[in-house]
Amino acid sequence: MAELNQDAVLNQNAVLNPDAVLQFVDVTVRRGSKVLLDSINWTVEEDERWAVLGPNGAGKTTLLQIAAANLHPTSGDAYVFGQRLGSVDVFELRPRIGLSSAALAQRIPAGEQVIDLVVSAGYSVLGRWREAYGRLDVRRAARLLERLGVVGMEERTYGTLSEGERKRVQIARALMTDPELLLLDEPAAGLDLAGREQLVARLATLAADPDAPTMVLVTHHVEEIPPGITHGLLLRNGTVVAAGLIDDVLTADLLSVTFGMPLALDRTGGRYAARAAL
Numbered sequence: 499m500a501e502l503n504q505d506a507v508l509n510q511n512a513v514l515n516p517d518a519v520l521q522f523v524d525v526t527v528r529r530g531s532k533v534l535l536d537s538i539n540w541t542v543e544e545d546e547r548w549a550v551l552g553p554n555g556a557g558k559t560t561l562l563q564i565a566a567a568n569l570h571p572t573s574g575d576a577y578v579f580g581q582r583l584g585s586v587d588v589f590e591l592r593p594r595i596g597l598s599s600a601a602l603a604q605r606i607p608a609g610e611q612v613i614d615l616v617v618s619a620g621y622s623v624l625g626r627w628r629e630a631y632g633r634l635d636v637r638r639a640a641r642l643l644e645r646l647g648v649v650g651m652e653e654r655t656y657g658t659l660s661e662g663e664r665k666r667v668q669i670a671r672a673l674m675t676d677p678e679l680l681l682l683d684e685p686a687a688g689l690d691l692a693g694r695e696q697l698v699a700r701l702a703t704l705a706a707d708p709d710a711p712t713m714v715l716v717t718h719h720v721e722e723i724p725p726g727i728t729h730g731l732l733l734r735n736g737t738v739v740a741a742g743l744i745d746d747v748l749t750a751d752l753l754s755v756t757f758g759m760p761l762a763l764d765r766t767g768g769r770y771a772a773r774a775a776l
Contacts, residue, residue: 516580519544519712520681520749524574527560527736530767534560536736537574547705547713548725549744553757558716560684561733562599567591567773579678596672596711599683603668608657612648613639615656615669619674644672647699649694656716662693667720673711680704680711686722698724702768725768732756750775 514710515521520542527535535557542548542565550558563569564576567588576583577593596619605624606615608708616639617631618624643649644665651659657669665685671713672680685701686694704710705726723744730747732739732755739756740747750763 511758513644514577515541515543517544518542519576519579520598521577522564522571522574523577525564525571525576526568526573527557527564527569528643529570535571537737538738540731540738540741542712542714544712545708546729547727548729548731549748550714550716550731550733551718551720551723551753552739553718553755555735556733556756557736558639558733559599559683560736562681562714562716563595565598565679566595566681591673594678595676595681596677597683598665598668598681598685599671600687601683603664604643606656606668608655610656611652612643612654612656612659613652615667616642616657616671616674619671639670639674642673644666646670646702647696660693661662662689665689665693665697669700677711680713682713682715684716684718686717686719694722698722698769702726714766720753720763720770723770734758 514523518539518541522538525538526533538561550561553557560569564571564583565578566664567578567583570576570583581591581592606622613636617635620635640652642758643652648663648666648667648670649664656660656664656667669682669685686697688753689697701715702724705724715727727744729742730744731741732747732752733755738754748763748770750761753763754761761772762775766772
């Protein structure tokens, strides 16, 4: 197995950057005797598109929960939009963040109409009740659904959608509030090949849009990384293996260290594929 290339491990937090969208300085998260994240240093600048990769238990979801202002580090400092978690009202930060995750998806009522699911993001609720939504809200939700390839499904119920359609509806909801930061936790998990490819194509279009928010995408698989991703963060056992420009980070050697086995990596047309190295 390849040895860790220390030159590719970047400590990006030598100087605090108040203009960074995210900045983690020696962030550690402990649960009892278990360390979920260990002294993470990571900076995300405006308009960057990041892919976060690592095996199960690497700390990817924990990292994203801190980025979403849903979790505080045990030690170290996490800054979101220049505000340090623990010294700012997180309810002021969360409307600026769009989040799509499996945990959120599990809470969506099967009988919820698709259009209601998307517009209700403006109230940060799941399940429309007595909230009043204007025509502009409904039109924006419909445009986002069209952009994500689920046009004409506004009146369908969430439970009748395919898994691929559900994933794209969740991302439309995450974009509803016009966030400055979009966090996608394993958006292609559970999809078949066609569903994955449809989703990756939509994410590539989003990544290429200069008006789209800063993006952080968490995945286990390099095949799910869309063209347009600019940076990569590799995690193993709660520590950073490498972070930086995607071409510097996404290499066979560094992936082999990250996943604990020799891997070969291919790149074609801006897409990646990994396999065991023979």
